[in-house]
Amino acid sequence: MVTIYLFGKKYSVPGELTIMTAMEYAGYKLVRGCGCRNGFCGACATIYRIEGDRELHFCLACQTQVQEGMVIATMPFFPLIKQVYDIETVTPSQQLMMQLYPEVYKCIGCNACTKACTQGLSVMQYIAYAQRGDFKKCAEESFDCVMCGVCSSRCPAGISHPQVAMLARRLNGKYLTPEAAHLNDRVEEIGDGKFEELLSALMEKPLDEIKELYHHRDIEQ
Numbered sequence: 001m002v003t004i005y006l007f008g009k010k011y012s013v014p015g016e017l018t019i020m021t022a023m024e025y026a027g028y029k030l031v032r033g034c035g036c037r038n039g040f041c042g043a044c045a046t047i048y049r050i051e052g053d054r055e056l057h058f059c060l061a062c063q064t065q066v067q068e069g070m071v072i073a074t075m076p077f078f079p080l081i082k083q084v085y086d087i088e089t090v091t092p093s094q095q096l097m098m099q100l101y102p103e104v105y106k107c108i109g110c111n112a113c114t115k116a117c118t119q120g121l122s123v124m125q126y127i128a129y130a131q132r133g134d135f136k137k138c139a140e141e142s143f144d145c146v147m148c149g150v151c152s153s154r155c156p157a158g159i160s161h162p163q164v165a166m167l168a169r170r171l172n173g174k175y176l177t178p179e180a181a182h183l184n185d186r187v188e189e190i191g192d193g194k195f196e197e198l199l200s201a202l203m204e205k206p207l208d209e210i211k212e213l214y215h216h217r218d219i220e221q
């Protein structure tokens with residue numbers, strides 16, 4: 001058992017639990033800040049300190065094991081700026097970034113976003129690529145973003161990093177990455193129902209078997 005503090009209240013919980021399961025063990029019913037439970041949806045952004053340590057840590061509650069002396073606060077939904085644009089008509093240029101997300105040019109280089117990223121991404125670096133209109137590099141650098149919003153909660157310039165990165169990835173996918181003929185063919189085949197039977201059979205399988213198949217799937221080099 002380890003001692004942790006949830007919202008300032010002390011609890012004793014099994015040490016092998018994640019922060020999320022420890023909250024449930026302690027009696028909290030999670031109706032917000034909990035989604036996929038697998039590190040993908042970004043809903044469970046959490047901040048903690050270890051008693052006696054000055055450093056502030058940021059993590060996903062569903063992916064982080066509890067530790068002795070953790071003082072934990074989960075983060076509520078964090079409001080980002082989400083601009084509306086028509087991806088069919090925009091031009092992938094630096095001007096577009098200036099027009100939609102001008103706050104990226106107010107970055108003071110404090111690196112708080114990178115230090116706070118729950119995915120260990122170089123957030124300040126991908127914002128630097130976005131400033132230059134280098135959407136390909138911004139898209140690559142931000143690829144693993146789960147949009148938890150912790151970076152933005154720490155930003156003194158008010159940048160909505162996950163939304164900037166989303167724009168870059170959309171532009172990259174739509175305008176900059178060459179079309180893959182085999183991918184188009186496969187999408188068409190899926191649309192025509194060629195894999196319906198296979199997919200239905202897959203959905204009947206137990207989760208462990210699906211995981212096994214996933215980990216040993218053919219990957220094109």
Ligand code: FES
Pocket residue numbers: 033034035036037038039040041042043044060061062063146
């Ligand atoms: S619940 Fe989805 S990332 Fe944690």
